[in-house]
Amino acid sequence: MHWGVIVFPGSCDEQDVHYCLSDVLGQKVKYLWHKDRLEGNWDCLVLPGGFSYGDYLRPGAMGRFSPIMQGVVEYARKGGLVLGICNGFQILCEAGLLPGTLVRNASLRFACRQVFLRIEESNTPFTCLGKKGMLLRLPIKHGDGCYYADPLTLERLRKEKQILLRYVDSKGKTSPSANPNGSLDNIAGVCNEARNVFGLMPHPEDAVESVLGSEDGLKIFSSLMNACSKGGRKAWRE
C-alpha cells in the first residue's frame, strides 16, 4: 500500500505518522510537500496533526490553500482515501471535504490526555476492523477540538451514519465529563457522505506500541490496510 503524508509548514506529527506506518506497520510512505502539486498514485493520503501556519487566524484556515490541496480535493472527489488527524481534520473541514468545523475547546485551554473513544460505525475503510461499540484508548492534544455543525448538518450526519467516533468514559458511555472539549454530541471523528474521507481529533499514530501505553491506534491504520487489500474494499462498502 502506498501512503502519502502531507507536510504543511507547521505540521508536527508527520514524522509520527511516518514512523507508525513505515517502522511499525512496514508500509511504503512518502512525504508530500505542501508547495508541490499532487502527483502519482496513492492508496491513502494522510493530513497529519500540528499547527499548520501556526494555527493563526483559525486552525486549518491557511493550510487549506496550500498548492497541494487542490490535488487532494480532486483525489478525494474521485473516491481516494483521505485521513485527517487533528490539524489535518481541521484542514479538511476548512477545505469543505468534511462537514462542520472545529472550534476552541469549551475549557478555553489546550487539552492533552488519554481518552476513550467508541467506534460508532464499522462500514468504513477506517474502521472496518473494528466493531460497533468497540472502545479505543488514544491520546488527544489540541486547543481547538470542539466539533461544531449546524443542527441540520448534525441531523444528516446522524442519519447517514457519518459519525465514526465519540468520546466516552471507560465504560463506553457518552457523558459530559467524558467529553474533553465540548464537542457537540461527543463527536470525535466524522466521515464524508461517500465514506472515503475521515477526520478525527485523537492521535492514533501516537498509540501504536505497548511501550507508549496503548496500541489501539493500530485499529485505524490496519483497517485502512485491510480496506485496500484485495477484496477488502468491497467488504466495507456492503
Next chain:
Amino acid sequence: MARVSTADFSHSPITPDVVASHGLTVEEYQKIENILGRDPNLTELGIFSVMWSEHCSYKSSKAYLKLLPTEGPGVLQGPGENAGVVDVGDGLAAVFKMESHNHPSFIEPYQGAATGVGGILRDVFTMGARPIASLNSLRFGSFEDARTAYLVKGVVGGIGGYGNCVGVPTVGGEVYFDETYNANILVNAFTLGLAKKGSLFKGRAKGVGNSLMYVGAKTGRDGIHGATMASEAFSEEAEKRRPTVQVGDPFTEKLLLEACLKLMEKDFLVGIQDMGAAGLTSSSTEMAERGRTGVELELSNVPLREQGMTPYEILLSESQERMLLVVKRGCEDKVKSIFSRWDLDAVVVGRVTRDRLFRALFHGTEVARIPILALTSEAPVYSRSTERPKDQDEVQRLDLKNIAEPKDLGTALKTLLDSPNLGSKEWVYRQYDHFVRNNTVLAPGSDAAVIRIKETKKGLALTVDGNGRYCYLDPYVGGLLAVAEAARNLACVGAKPLGLSDCLNFGSPERPEVMWQFSGVIQGMRDGCIALGVPVVSGNVSFYNETSGVPIYPTPTVAMVGILAKVERHVTPWFKSEGDNVVLLGSTREELGGSEYLKVFHGLVRGTPPWIDLKLERAVQRCCLKAIEKGILRSAHDVSEGGLAVALTECCVAGPGRPLGVRIELREMMRTDALLFGESQSRIIVSIEGKKLNRLREIAEKEGAPMHVIGEVGGTRFVVQPMIRLPVEELKTIWCNALEKRLQ
C-alpha cells in the same frame, strides 16, 4: 517617517548620566576608554553595556561556577557552548540546557514564558540536535496575592502555546508557590535534543572571508536594553522608538528549526548561533571569540520590521526567532535556497575577519570598532563580597518543643494534600502536549519523565528539582539536596544520571548576603555532583530577582538527565496490585525544619533543612536501581515535600485507574508529625510482590540500604495505624483539586 540620522546618533555626548543609564559604573567606563584609547560613541557604549551586563558576562558568578564539576567520561561538551552534550551510546548524543526567563514573564506572562521556551529550543537546535523533550520549572507567589492566578495562567499558557506549536513535547517540570516569589516569579525552561555524535555544530566564526548570514524573523525594536530609554539621546521621538515587549512567533520558530536541521545535513555551515540576549552583537562576538577571529557587519543588510532603525537598535534588538550562521564562502546561495523553501529570510550581513575586531558598518560608514576580547573574555570579573545574613542563626533555630503536634493527623494530612505545592499538577501539564514525536513512555505525573530513543532499546529520563526554602535556611545543604533529589527521582524510574543543567535564581549579587547564599549553594551542588557522579554540562545564572530590596529565596533548579539501558524496564510511582508489600528504603529521622508541614500548618519557615548522608543516599538510590533492573519492583516513589504520608497518598491516588488503598504500620518512636510529614532525605517507597521480598532484601543488604516493610496495598482506605483512617477516594479528590480550584 522621521529618521534619526546615524551621525547624530553616534556622536551624542556621553555624559555620566548616559553611562549610568546603561548600567555601567564609572570604573567600567574608564576601562572602556582605556581599551579603545578614546571615548566610545553611543552605539559602542550600548554594545559594552549589554556585553558586560551580568546576563552576558557572568561577571559576579564566573569565579564560583568554576567550582562545579563539569567533566566525566560521557561528557562531549561542557559549559561554554550553546548547550551541553552527553554521550548516550549507539552513536547518539543528548544535547540539553536550561534557561531562565523570569523578568519578562512577570511583565507579560504569556509572551515572556513563550519566548523563554523559544530561546531554549534555539540553543539546542543550534547544536545540530532535534529537540525531543522539554521541562519547565516554575515559581509563583502565594495565591493570596491577586496577581498569582493571572501569572500562572499566562505562563502555563505561554509555555504550552509555544512548545506545542513547535511540536516538542513538554514531559515534566515542577511548580511551587510561596510569598517570596510574589513580585519575582521564576520561569526556567529546559530542552533536550538528540543528535548524531559526529554531527554536532558549534558557535564558531572560523575561516577568514567566510560569510555571516542572518536567517529567520526580521528585526524590530523588541526588548532593546531597557536602560537606553532613559538616555538623553532617546528623548526625541521617544514614544515611537520605545523598546517593545517581545512577542513569540512559534510558527516561524518551527520553520527555522526545520530549515536549520536541513541545512546541517549539508556541508555549507561552519558555525551557528542563536541571537538571544543582546542579539546580533553577542552572537557575532561570541562566535568570533571562539573562532579566534573578528567580524565585520553591514547593518543596512539586516532585514528590518520597522522603519528608521538606528545601528544602536539593530545591534541590540532582541527580536526572537533569528539565527546567525557562518557559511563557507561560495555557499551563500545554496543556503538561501534551503531557507526559501520555508519562506524564511537568509541574507549575508557580514564576514569573518582576521583582525579580531568587532566592526559594524551602516551604509558603509563604520559605527563601531571594538576588540572582540574586550567584549568577551576580558570583560570585568568581580569577586563580590559575601556575608552570612545576620538573622541566619535566628532563622535556623527551631525548638520542636514549642510546636504542637496536630491532634487529628487525618485532618492534617488532608490540609497538606490541599496545599498547591503538594496537590496534583495536572491542571498545568494538561496544557502541554506530551505525546508528540511518539517517544513518551512516562508522561508528567511520575517522579521523572521517560522517553524512548527510537531504534535502540534505551530510554532517557528527565527531571527538574529545587527547593528554595531549603536553600534559604541553609544554602549549602539546599544546593546539595537539589542534586540529590534529582538523582533520586531518576533512580525511582530506573535511570542512571548522565549529567545536569541548572538555573541559579538569586537576588542582587551586589548584596553580600546574596553572594553568601550563592557561594553556599554552588558548594553544595558541587559536593552533591561529586558524590553522585553527575557532571554539570550547561546552565544559567539569573541575578537581581528582588523587589524593594527583598531578594527571593535562593533558588537553584537542577534538571537532570539519566539513561535506562532497557526502557521497558521503567517503573511508575503508583501502587499496582492488592496484596503487594509496601517497603520503605531509607530511614525516617525526627526532623521538621523547612518542611511544607511547618509552613502550611504552623506558618513557619524555620530550622535547618533535612539532614543528608551522601553514603546513605547513594546506597538507597543504587538499591532502587538494581531492584528495577532486576525487574522485581511494582512501583517506586521518592519521599519529598509533605513527607511519608503525602508520598504514600500519591502512591495510592496518582495512578490512571481507580485509587488503591493501603494499610501501613510504622514502628519508629518519634513525634507523629515528624514521622508522617517530616522530609527526611534518602527515602523511596517501593511496592513489591511478597514472594520477591527476599530478593529485594539481598540487594538492600549488599548496597547497605536500610529497608523496612511498612505495610500492604489493598482495600479502599488509607490507613496508618493507629493515626489515620480515611477513604482513598476522598484523598484523591482533595489532591486532584488543590491547584485547579485556585485557578477557576
Next chain:
Amino acid sequence: MMRVKVFVTPKEGVLDPQGHAIERSLHSLGYDGVTEVRMGKYLEFNFNMSSQGEVESRIREMCEKLLANPVIEDYRFEIQD
C-alpha cells in the same frame, strides 16, 4: 490606498465560549451590567487597487475565502480612504 477594517463575529446561535468566559470575568470584577458579550476578530490592512470599482467585491472574496469561516462566523467590513 485604502485602509480596510474587517470584523468577524460568531454567527447567531453558535456558541461563543470566549465571550462567555469574558462575561463571567467581568461580572466577577463587579461589572454586573454587562450582558451578551460576543467575542470576535478584528483585522486592519491597507489595500491598494488600481480599478476602484470592484474593491468591495474583492474584499468580500477575501473574507469568504479566508478571513471568516462561513460555518460559524459572520463578517462585515469598512473601507476608509
Next chain:
Amino acid sequence: MMRVKVFVTPKEGVLDPQGHAIERSLHSLGYDGVTEVRMGKYLEFNFNMSSQGEVESRIREMCEKLLANPVIEDYRFEIQD
C-alpha cells in the same frame, strides 16, 4: 441600555505574527495589494448602567483590567445607544 464595541489591536511596533501570516496568505491567493495587516480582537456587549456619566470611564477600566493587555495591546471603543 447601550451596545458597546471594543477594538483591541497589537501596539505599534509589537510583532504581530498572525497579521504577518495572514498577509502572506492573502498574497499567495493573489491579493498583492494588501499590506500592513494587523490582527486584533473585537468585542461587543450590552451595558446597563444607572448613572450615565461615568460609563466611559467604566468601560475604559474594563479594557485595561481585562479586555486588552496594555503591555502589548491598544484598545478603542464605541458606544451606541
